[in-house]
Amino acid sequence: MGSKAASLPSVTIALTFLSLPLLCARPAMAARAGVANPADTAWVLMSAALVLLMLPGLALFYGGMVRRKNVLSSLMHSFVALGILGLLWVVIGYSLAFTDGNWFIGGLSQFMLCGTTVNSVRGSIPTYAFVMFQGMFAIITPALISGAVAERMTFKSYLAFLVLWSLLVYYPLAHWVWGGGWFQAAGGLDFAGGLVVHLSAGVSALAIAYIIGKRTGFPHEMFVPHNLTMTLLGVGLLWFGWFGFNAGSALAANSTAALAFTATMVAASAGACSWMLLEWMVVKQPSALGFASGIVAGLGAVTPASGFVTPGYAIIIGIVSGAICFFGVRMKFKFSYDDALDVVGVHGVGGLWGTLATGLFATVGATGLIAGNPGQFEIQLAGVIAVGLYCLIATYAIGQFLEKTIGLRVSVDQEHSGLDEELHGEVGYSL
Numbered sequence: 001m002g003s004k005a006a007s008l009p010s011v012t013i014a015l016t017f018l019s020l021p022l023l024c025a026r027p028a029m030a031a032r033a034g035v036a037n038p039a040d041t042a043w044v045l046m047s048a049a050l051v052l053l054m055l056p057g058l059a060l061f062y063g064g065m066v067r068r069k070n071v072l073s074s075l076m077h078s079f080v081a082l083g084i085l086g087l088l089w090v091v092i093g094y095s096l097a098f099t100d101g102n103w104f105i106g107g108l109s110q111f112m113l114c115g116t117t118v119n120s121v122r123g124s125i126p127t128y129a130f131v132m133f134q135g136m137f138a139i140i141t142p143a144l145i146s147g148a149v150a151e152r153m154t155f156k157s158y159l160a161f162l163v164l165w166s167l168l169v170y171y172p173l174a175h176w177v178w179g180g181g182w183f184q185a186a187g188g189l190d191f192a193g194g195l196v197v198h199l200s201a202g203v204s205a206l207a208i209a210y211i212i213g214k215r216t217g218f219p220h221e222m223f224v225p226h227n228l229t230m231t232l233l234g235v236g237l238l239w240f241g242w243f244g245f246n247a248g249s250a251l252a253a254n255s256t257a258a259l260a261f262t263a264t265m266v267a268a269s270a271g272a273c274s275w276m277l278l279e280w281m282v283v284k285q286p287s288a289l290g291f292a293s294g295i296v297a298g299l300g301a302v303t304p305a306s307g308f309v310t311p312g313y314a315i316i317i318g319i320v321s322g323a324i325c326f327f328g329v330r331m332k333f334k335f336s337y338d339d340a341l342d343v344v345g346v347h348g349v350g351g352l353w354g355t356l357a358t359g360l361f362a363t364v365g366a367t368g369l370i371a372g373n374p375g376q377f378e379i380q381l382a383g384v385i386a387v388g389l390y391c392l393i394a395t396y397a398i399g400q401f402l403e404k405t406i407g408l409r410v411s412v413d414q415e416h417s418g419l420d421e422e423l424h425g426e427v428g429y430s431l
Contacts, residue, residue, distance in 0.1 A: 034119070034120075034121030035121065036121050036124060036125050036126045036129075037124040037125065037252070037253075039253040040123075040124040040125050040251070040252040040253050040254075041124075041125045041126060041129055042253070043248065043252065043253035043257065044125050044129045044130070044133050044248055044251055044252075045129050045132070045133075046244065046248075047133060047243075047244035047245075047247065047248025047249075048129070048132045048133040048135075048136050048244065048248065049244070050240065050241045050242075050243060050244025050245070050248065051133070051136035051137065051140065051241055051244045051245050051248065052082070052136050052139075052241075053237055053240065053241045053244075054136075054140055054237065054238050054241035054242070054245065055078050055079065055081065055082050055139065055140055055143060056078070056079075056234075056237060057234045057235070057236070057237025057238040057240075057241055058078045058140065058143055058144070058234065058238060059074070059075045059077075059078035059079055059234065060075075060230050060231065060233050060234030060237065061231050061234030061235050061237075061238060061292070061296075062074045062075075062077070062078065062146065062147050062150065062234070062341050063075045063227070063230055063231075063234070064225055064226065064227040064228055064229070064230030064231030064232075064233075064234060065147075065150075065225040065228075065231055065289070065340075065341050066150050066151055066225070066226065066340070066341070067151065067223065067224070067226050067418070068226040068227075068418075068428060068429060069417070069418025069419070069420055069421070069427075069428075070150065070151045070418055070419045070420060071226065071227070071420065071428035071429075072419075072420040072424055072426055072427070072428045073150075073151070073155070073418075073419035073420050073423060073424065074146070074150050074151075075428075076155070076424065077143060077146035077150070077158060078143045078146065080158075080159065080162075081139050081140070081142060081143040081146075081162055082139055084159065084162055084163065085135075085138060085139040085142065085162060085163075085166055086135065086139060088163060088166060088167075089131075089134075089135040089138045089139070089166075090112065090113060090131070090135070091111070091112055092108070092111060092112075092167075093135070093138055093166060093167075093170075093171050094110055094113065094131050094134065094135065095107065095108050095109060095110035095111050095113075096108075096167075096171040096172075096175065097134070097138070097170075097171045097172075097174035097175045097178070097179045098110070098134065098174070098175070098178070098179040098180075099179070100180065101175065101180075103176075103181050103182040103185070104172055104175070104176070104181065104182070105171065105172050105175050105181075106171075106175050106179055106180075113128075113131065116128065116131070123251055123252070124251075124252055125251060125252070130251070133248060133251075134174070134178075137174075137193060137196070137197060137245075138166065138170055138171075138174065140197070141170055141193075141196070141197045141200065141201055142161070142162050142165050142166055142170065142201075144197070144198075144201040144205075144343055144347055145161075145165070145201050145204050145205045145208065145343060146158065147205070147339075147340060147341030147342070147343040148205035148206070148208060148209040148339045148340060148341065148343045148344065149205075149208055149209060149212050149340065149408075150340040150341055151215055151223075151340060151415070151419065152212060152213075152215050152216075152340075152409055152410060152415055152419075153212060153408055153409065153410070154406075154407060154408065154409065154410050154423065155419075155423045155424070156406060157402050157406055157407060157408045157409075160402055160406065161208070161398065161399075161402060164398045164401075164402075165204065165395065165398055168394050168398060169200065169204065169390070169391055169394050169395060169398075170196070170200065172390075173195065173196045173200055173387060173390075173391075174196055176196075176387075177190045177195055177196050177383075178190070178196070183195070183379075183383050183386070186379055186382070187376070187379055188379050188380065188382075188383045189304065189305075189308055189358045189359070189362060189366055189376065189379075189380065190304045190355065190358070190383070191246070191249055191260065191303070191304055191305060191306050191307040191308055191358075192245055192246045192248075192249035192260070192303045192304065192306055192307070193245070193249075193303050193304065194300075194301075194303050194304025194305070194351045194354040194355040194358065195304065195351065195355055195383055195384070195387045196387075197303065197347075197351070198300045198303060198304075198347040198348070198350055198351025198354070199347075199348060199351035199352050199355060199384065199387055199388060199391070200351075200387060200391045201343060201347045201348070201351075202343055202344050202345075202346075202347040202348015202349065202350075202351055202352070203344075203348055203387075203388050203391040203392050203395070204391045204392075204394075204395040205339060205343035205344050205347070205348065206337065206339070206344045206348065206392070207391070207392050207395035207396040207399060208395055208396075208398075208399045208408075209337050209338055209339050209340075209344070210337050210396075211396065211399035211400060211403060211408065212399070212403075212408045212409055213338070213409065214336075214337070214338035215338055215340065215415070216412060216415055216416070218338045219332075219333055219336075219338075223340070225289065228288050228289055231288075231289065231292055232288060232292055235292040235295050235296060238295075238296065238299070239268055239295055239299065242264055242268070242299045242303075243261055243264055243265075245264075245303070246260045246261070246263070246264045246302070246303055246306040246307070247260040247261040247264065247306070249306070249307065250307060256307050256364075256365065257307075259306070259307060259310075259364060260306035260307045262311050262314070263302050263305070263306040263307075263309060263310075263311055263314035264299065264302060264306055264314075266311050266314050266315050266318065267298040267299065267301065267302030267306075267314045267315065267317050267318035267321070268295050268298040268299045268302070268318065269298070269318065270298055270314075270315045270316075270317075270318025270319045270321075270322065271294045271295060271296075271297045271298020271299070271301065271318040271319070271321045271322040271325075272291050272292075272294035272295045272298060272322065273294070273319075273322070274294060274298075274318065274319045274320075274321070274322025274323050274326075275290050275291065275293060275294025275297060275322035275323070275325070275326050276290060276291050276294060276322075278322065278323055278326045279326065282326075290326075293325070293326075293329070293342065293346055294322040294325070294326070296346050296347075296350075297321045297322050297325035297326075297346050297349075297350045298317075298318035298321050298322060298350075300321070300346065300347050300350035300351055300354065301317050301318065301320070301321030301325075301350040301351070301353050301354035301357065302314050302317050302318060302321075302354060303351070303354055304351070304354045304355045304357075304358045305317060305354055305357055305358040305361065305362065307364070307365065308358055308361075308362040308363070308364050308365055308366050308368075309357075309358070309361045309362060309363065309364065310363060310364065313357075313361035313363070316357075316361070317353070317354060317357045317361070320353060320357070321349075321350050321353055321354065324349055324350075324353055325345055325346050325349050325350050328342075328344070328345035328346065328348070328349035328350075329342040329344075329345030329346065330345070331344070331345060332344065332345070352384055352388075355380050355383060355384050356377070356380055356381065356384060358376075358380055359376045359377035359378075359379065359380030359381070360377060362376060410422065410423070
């Protein structure tokens with residue numbers, strides 16, 4: 001009797017969990033129905049898949065830059081986000097980001113996508129397609145931050161960080177900018193995530209890097225990337241996936257998507273060339289890592305502007321991003337923080353510049369300063385300040401909470417031996 005009684009709570013919990021989809025069935029009958037456009041639907045679904053491909057691309061990009069003993073740990077940071085945050089987004093993330101609520105956060109009406117059916121339509125695409133496309137953004141953004149804490153963060157604290165940061169930072173930001181929150185209501189422009197993705201990741205990376213501290217030996221010891229061929233393959237996949245990231249944000253197969261596609265291409269090219277030439281002049285040698293970093297800088301900077309600017313302005317955005325991000329990655333030596341894989345210098349600086357550049361150069365579907373609308377630049381500046389401060393404070397609080405509860409950092413011995421073997425019981429290479 002005792003064992004049977006003890007099992008009842010477990011059975012009750014299991015049955016409750018399994019019955020959740022059934023509980024959602026009744027409100028689903030009231031979902032808004034409509035007719036989706038097949039071409040738009042196909043494009044957005046393909047774009048969502050392209051953004052998902054960026055996660056393996058990011059894994060390779062980051063994995064090649066760490067030391068050999070930490071390559072699997074770095075790869076896991078990107079891949080595990082697909083599993084955990086893919087679930088969290090469907091369970092509660094989408095609802096908090098994209099349902100009616102208040103200026104700060106959405107509601108719970110779409111918990112586990114209750115109220116959505118196969119006939120539900122958002123704009124010209126099925127709601128499920130919109131949910132999955134936006135979900136890929138929610139997955140990759142926290143994964144970007146992992147580059148700042150590479151080679152020294154415990155796996156359990158990283159998992160906890162993914163969940164807490166998504167709930168407390170990403171979902172509110174997505175609501176602010178795209179889900180009916182204050183920035184969108186004020187007329188702010190962020191086509192594909194300059195604020196929501198890149199600035200938030202860069203500022204948050206700065207906060208968590210300060211809390212977790214420097215890698216043992218930094219900055220005196222040389223931390224040489226163990227496999228730059230892997231990094232270049234990764235940046236190639238990122239560039240490819242970024243067409244879905246930016247052009248897919250038009251949410252339709254239309255001229256805006258074509259414009260964003262073109263702007264994405266030329267800004268990445270301009271950023272890579274700008275970084276390479278500057279490195280050639282300053283360091284006297286153009287490096288493969290520098291060229292790859294310039295690509296990412298150009299891609300990140302044009303992200304908020306891609307659907308609002310002509311290709312000529314996109315080139316300017318890319319050129320400037322390559323230059324300022326080149327110097328941005330060197331800030332860690334001046335200000336003494338260890339941003340291991342340059343998330344702050346590339347994504348943070350690039351996202352900041354791109355958001356402001358949108359307020360300067362917007363001429364398609366919106367007007368910026370150059371088109372006679374200085375108010376747009378002021379709104380963009382307010383967005384940068386608000387998002388930057390919120391991410392800095394919230395991420396610092398999350399980091400301090402984790403540090404005082406489960407701890408953020410591996411031991412010195414584990415760091416010396418390598419996180420692959422110490423945390424995962426594996427090695428990346430058996431040679």
